Amino acid sequence: MDDGDFLTALAARRLLAIVRGRDAGAALRTVITLVEAGVGLVEVSLVTADALDVIRRARAALGDAAGLGAGTVLTADDARAAAEAGASYLVTPAVTEAVAEGRRLGLPVLAGAFTPTEVVAALGAGAAAIKLFPAFLGGERYLRALRDPFPGVAFVPVGGVGAAEAAAYLRAGAVAVGAGSPLVGDAADGGSLDALRERARAFEEAL
Template sequence: MHPPDLLAALHARRVLAIVRGSDPDAALATVLALVSSGIDLVEVSLSGADALRVIERARAALGPTARLGAGTVLTADDARRAAEAGAAFTVTPGVTDAVAVSRALGLPVLAGVLTPTEVVAAVAEGATALKLFPAGPGGLELLRALRAPFPDVPFVPVGGVDAAAARRYLAAGAVAVGVGGPLVGRAADGDPCGLDERIAAFRSLSKETP
């Protein structure tokens, strides 16, 4: 995946699903369920159990064109291992060496930022889009404040974003939202109860169908 492809996917899909779980088999099943249901821009967090293997298995199941990335990429080594596992993009919680290494490996990056200084640094490192993290209770006001000096920067708020908050963020100019628990629930831990309903709630945010 090239940087313009990730940016186009964020614009079109509007939802980046974040899968993080304690059960690798359940995490894989969750990734496949999300993609088959139309939420096909997915990040597998490296903080989950055996996450690199989950990415490898998902890549094998979904094929080379799947929009599958690695999240919680903290270090240069994390970036290298994510690329080897088949990640098409990386997501970092901050502006670290992982951003530059990901770009050197040809992977687009969604880099985590919270301040104007971090925005400038992430853009300078070549980040494709910026993960506004942790968005938290004041995330909407923060997004509006940052978009004033950076109107052309694509922001993706992450952190406690439910379907109602997602609509508010998108209306305020976010290119997409990153969603973990409010979408995935405990499915990646082996309890898929309610997953189909939550997928339906977020699926309606997409600008296009698969």
């Protein structure tokens, strides 16, 4: 996946699921369930138990075409390990060395930023898109304000984005939204996959 493919996928799918949990087996089942439910972009946070193994096993189960990425990528070592495990894009919580390393590896990076200065730094480091994080601090009004000086930047609000807020962010100019606990709930810790499917359906309807 290159930057163009990633941006196209964000615009088409409009939802990036963020999986983090304490149970590797449950996290793997969560990733597969989300993809089967039609969520085309799923990020496995590296804070998840045995995250790299989850990514490897999910890639083997879902195939090369799946929109499977690694999140909470902080260091260049993290970026390399995620790429080796089969991640097709990287997500960072901030402008870290992982952004430039992802660029070097040929992987698209969704880089975390909040202020205009951070947005400029992320783009300068090679980010394909900006993860507006934590989005709930400014809401859609803040996103609208950021888009004035950065009209061509693909913003993906993350942090406190539920189904009710998702459509408002898209109307404010987001290319997609990222959802963790409002979508995944406790599924990655062993919770109900049926409830996960219902939440995924609610997000898809909202978007």
